[in-house]
Amino acid sequence: MMAKRAAREPTPGLYPVTYGEVELLQDYDRPSGWLLSMGGVPQSYVDLDDPEYLDFEYVRLMADVIDLLDEGPLDAVHIGGGGFTIPRYLAATRPGSRQIAIEPDAGLVQLVRDQLRLKSVPLLKVRVADGRAGTAELWDDSADLFVLDAFTGAVMPVELATAEYLADVARVLRYRGTLLINLADGKGLAFARRLLATVCAAFRHVALLADPGVMRGRRFGNLIVAASRVELPLDDLVRRAAGGLTQARCLHGATLERFTAGAAVIHEGDSVVAPVPPPSLFDS
Structure with missing residues (x-):
C-alpha cells in the first residue's frame, strides 16, 4: 500500500491574486496558524491543525451563534x-x-x-462569482445558515446591504434558517444603524453583537448581526457573548429598536458610503 503523501506546508510571502496582492504570514506563537491579509488589512486567520481555533474576536462571536443553532449538520452558504x-x-x-x-x-x-x-474541507463547494450573482443562482429554501462576510479590503460592498439583496437571501434561507452578517463601522455607527434597519425590515427576529467599545461607536471595529424568521436563542446568546473572551454586548428587542430608531432602510440606488477604517487601525 502506498504511503499517504504529507500535506505541503504553506510558504509565507506576498502573492498576486485577481484583485490585488495578499500576504500570507505564519503565527510564530502557533505554528499551524496562518494570517491572510490584503493591503495591510487582516482578512482571515486559519489554524490548519485545529479548525475549531478562532483567533479573531468577531469570528468567535459568529461561532457562538452557530453553536446555538439546532444540533446536527447544516446546509450553509458563505x-x-x-x-x-x-x-x-x-x-x-x-x-x-x-x-x-x-x-x-x-x-x-x-x-x-x-x-x-x-481541498481538505469536506463537502465544501467553492463558486467564483460576486455575491449578488452567486446568490441569485442558489435554490429557494436551500440553506439553514447564510453567512455574509464579504469585504473589499476593509469595506463591505454596499450592494450586499440593500433590502433587495436581503430579500434574495431570505428566498434562499429555509423558514427556520439563520442569517449572519459581519459588518464594520466606527464613530456614530451610521452605516450599522441603516443596515440593521434593513435587516429588521426583512427578518422578524434580529440581534446585534459587538465589543462594548465598538457598540458605543467609540472605536472602529466589527459587529455581528444574527437574524431569522423564528426566535433566536437570545438568553443563551447573551450569556455566551458576555462570558466569552470578547465580553460582547448583545442588543435585541426594544434595545435594538432604539439603536435603529430613525435609520432609513437601504435600497438599491441609495447614496450610501460604507465606512472606511482609520489608517492607523491596522498598524502593528
Whole structure:
C-alpha cells in the first residue's frame, strides 16, 4: 500500500491574486496558524491543525451563534471566502454539513487551495462569482445558515446591504434558517444603524453583537448581526457573548429598536458610503 503523501506546508510571502496582492504570514506563537491579509488589512486567520481555533474576536462571536443553532449538520452558504475559516469550523463541529462558498477572487481561491489545504474541507463547494450573482443562482429554501462576510479590503460592498439583496437571501434561507452578517463601522455607527434597519425590515427576529467599545461607536471595529424568521436563542446568546473572551454586548428587542430608531432602510440606488477604517487601525 502506498504511503499517504504529507500535506505541503504553506510558504509565507506576498502573492498576486485577481484583485490585488495578499500576504500570507505564519503565527510564530502557533505554528499551524496562518494570517491572510490584503493591503495591510487582516482578512482571515486559519489554524490548519485545529479548525475549531478562532483567533479573531468577531469570528468567535459568529461561532457562538452557530453553536446555538439546532444540533446536527447544516446546509450553509458563505458569501466571501478569504481563508474559509467559518466553513472549516462548521465542517469540524458539525460533520456532514454541506456548504457553498461564493468568492469573486479566483486567484485568492487558488492560493488558498494551494497553500491552506482548502481541498481538505469536506463537502465544501467553492463558486467564483460576486455575491449578488452567486446568490441569485442558489435554490429557494436551500440553506439553514447564510453567512455574509464579504469585504473589499476593509469595506463591505454596499450592494450586499440593500433590502433587495436581503430579500434574495431570505428566498434562499429555509423558514427556520439563520442569517449572519459581519459588518464594520466606527464613530456614530451610521452605516450599522441603516443596515440593521434593513435587516429588521426583512427578518422578524434580529440581534446585534459587538465589543462594548465598538457598540458605543467609540472605536472602529466589527459587529455581528444574527437574524431569522423564528426566535433566536437570545438568553443563551447573551450569556455566551458576555462570558466569552470578547465580553460582547448583545442588543435585541426594544434595545435594538432604539439603536435603529430613525435609520432609513437601504435600497438599491441609495447614496450610501460604507465606512472606511482609520489608517492607523491596522498598524502593528
